[in-house]
Amino acid sequence: MCAYLGFTIWVYTIGTEGHDGNHTLSASASRGKLVFQRNNCQACHQVYGLGGFMGPDLTNSIEKSEAYVKAMIEYGSDRMPKFDLSAQEISDVTEYLSYVNQTGHSPLKNFRLTPYGTVKVLRSDTAN
Amino acid sequence: MLLGVISAFQFLYPDKLLVRIPFQQIRPMHVTLVISWILVAAAGGIYYYLPGISSRRVSGMLPSVHFALFLLTGLMIPVAYLLGKFSGREYLEFPALLIAPIFLGWILFAIHFFRNAPLHGNMPVYLWQWMTGAIFILITLTEAYLWLIPFFRDNVVRDITVQWKSYGAIIGSWNMFVYGTAMFIMCRISGNDKVARTPMAYFLYFVGLTNLMFNWGHHTYIVPAAEWIKHIAYIVSMTELVILGWIIWNWKGTLTTAQKTLHFMPYRLLLASEIWIFLNLILALLISIPALNVYTHGTHVTVAHAMGATIGINTMILLGSVAFILFEKQSNRFGRSARSVNAGVILSNLSLAVFWICLIVAGVRKGIITYRSPEVPYRAILDHIAPPLFIFSVAGVVMFVGFTLVVVPMLRTFMLKEPAPSALPGDEPVLDPAGPQAAQ
Numbered sequence: 001m002c003a004y005l006g007f008t009i010w011v012y013t014i015g016t017e018g019h020d021g022n023h024t025l026s027a028s029a030s031r032g033k034l035v036f037q038r039n040n041c042q043a044c045h046q047v048y049g050l051g052g053f054m055g056p057d058l059t060n061s062i063e064k065s066e067a068y069v070k071a072m073i074e075y076g077s078d079r080m081p082k083f084d085l086s087a088q089e090i091s092d093v094t095e096y097l098s099y100v101n102q103t104g105h106s107p108l109k110n111f112r113l114t115p116y117g118t119v120k121v122l123r124s125d126t127a128n
Numbered sequence: 129m130l131l132g133v134i135s136a137f138q139f140l141y142p143d144k145l146l147v148r149i150p151f152q153q154i155r156p157m158h159v160t161l162v163i164s165w166i167l168v169a170a171a172g173g174i175y176y177y178l179p180g181i182s183s184r185r186v187s188g189m190l191p192s193v194h195f196a197l198f199l200l201t202g203l204m205i206p207v208a209y210l211l212g213k214f215s216g217r218e219y220l221e222f223p224a225l226l227i228a229p230i231f232l233g234w235i236l237f238a239i240h241f242f243r244n245a246p247l248h249g250n251m252p253v254y255l256w257q258w259m260t261g262a263i264f265i266l267i268t269l270t271e272a273y274l275w276l277i278p279f280f281r282d283n284v285v286r287d288i289t290v291q292w293k294s295y296g297a298i299i300g301s302w303n304m305f306v307y308g309t310a311m312f313i314m315c316r317i318s319g320n321d322k323v324a325r326t327p328m329a330y331f332l333y334f335v336g337l338t339n340l341m342f343n344w345g346h347h348t349y350i351v352p353a354a355e356w357i358k359h360i361a362y363i364v365s366m367t368e369l370v371i372l373g374w375i376i377w378n379w380k381g382t383l384t385t386a387q388k389t390l391h392f393m394p395y396r397l398l399l400a401s402e403i404w405i406f407l408n409l410i411l412a413l414l415i416s417i418p419a420l421n422v423y424t425h426g427t428h429v430t431v432a433h434a435m436g437a438t439i440g441i442n443t444m445i446l447l448g449s450v451a452f453i454l455f456e457k458q459s460n461r462f463g464r465s466a467r468s469v470n471a472g473v474i475l476s477n478l479s480l481a482v483f484w485i486c487l488i489v490a491g492v493r494k495g496i497i498t499y500r501s502p503e504v505p506y507r508a509i510l511d512h513i514a515p516p517l518f519i520f521s522v523a524g525v526v527m528f529v530g531f532t533l534v535v536v537p538m539l540r541t542f543m544l545k546e547p548a549p550s551a552l553p554g555d556e557p558v559l560d561p562a563g564p565q566a567a568q
Contacts, residue, residue: 004341004342007341007342007360008271011289011290011293011357012280012286012290014354015289015353015354015357016283016285016286017283017286025282030278030282033281033284036216037214037215037216037217038214038215039152039212039216040152040153040156040214040216040221041152042216042217042218043151043152043155043156044152044155046426047288048350048351049350049426050218050288050292050347050348050426052151052152053139053426053427053428053431054139054151054152055506056506057426078142078143079142079507081150099284100284104350104351104352106350106426107422107425107498107499107502108350109502113419113422114419117417117418117419117420118358118359118419119349119418119419119421119422
């Protein structure tokens, strides 16, 4: 139990501190994350491969372009409903996805497999 | 089950289906109901079994309050989904406030358990498992809501890592309830607690506990958290090879027991779960290897593992528990419906096999296309995996029929006021009426 407690505290702090590339979540991105959750976007989309599969992984979706992401949120598609979000909410969600994009890649791009069955991510695939 | 079938067809034909409830509302309803089934059936079974093994006079007050809380939240959660109210956290999509009565219910469960269970150093392993589940469900539910604190919420790497740390352990907690129940039923079928007091039983429990606490990182291999989290998860996940090895080593013993006890419906369901434990363990071990996980993560292979476990393992064991309780209470073998139950068990397992294989095929295809041809649009990937997913959806319909054939007679038997005569002569349970206490 002590090992579990120590491990837990380490995960909460050192294990995850700075691993988002020290990118700060702006107030807009923070609001955007809550909009993302309130509309249950993860039911259909993934971040870091975690979530539903109706739509694509959104971790690096902003790389398509901010305008594309905003248009998808505003107008939907045959697989995605049109959400009645305000311009501010759409902007906030976009800001949140921009932040996520800076933390890493999903799926992984530049990596190699080791003989031990592990994966080594190569430098160019880490945070921008 | 019905919502699962609807979700499957909605996924394939999102603009064609007549059901107007959007996927992002139906999916969480299906997920919440699945988790509810597992937890309510497991807790209900433990509440039922405790008075038979406790040295105290067990009051039903706390279980009744727990049930009332679950019933209330069970009604409020679907309403919240239909109204479009979400917290948006996977597996716990309902508004965060609704975790309060659920958490309270599990506190009551823990109080009731610790008050009444005969806990001592030499207790059978199922009591260790139930006790572990009772403690860790509280710890992990708390952890699952740390996202409410900005320190966790405002760092996506920390948020996702801690989220899946808690989810891995929530699943581990309910597995402790479920596997403990399976062990308890096997003890009752065999007439003594010997199988739950062997060194191997305690060792396997320890392996399970270690995995509950430390293997969750295999869900987040590609999340850029510290490398040692992933190394620990990899090493700990591979300890489940011991369990796989033990199942293989004991296959002859399993076969001998099966030959003696297969006519007994609860055992038949437990045997089905053993087969699914074997298959899912192989799959889980494979996808816990980071070098394979990188290709299967975010694909339907993960879904195959999740559904193979929740349906093939958890549901089979819990239906076995329900059948066992019904046999004790009603002294019948489902009357004239016994054949329908038998057919349902076979049909649901065969269709689950097709279901599972199709998900793996779809996932492997998606993984290959994603890495070999990253320029392929997501829509095109979905078109490529549509054929196995169509077969998966049809298998889901058949599985729904199979489980209906099992569950409806169970419900009917539960409602019977007096025991009905057995429809199948010679179909007697091989129970020691004195139960496992006779061995103590």
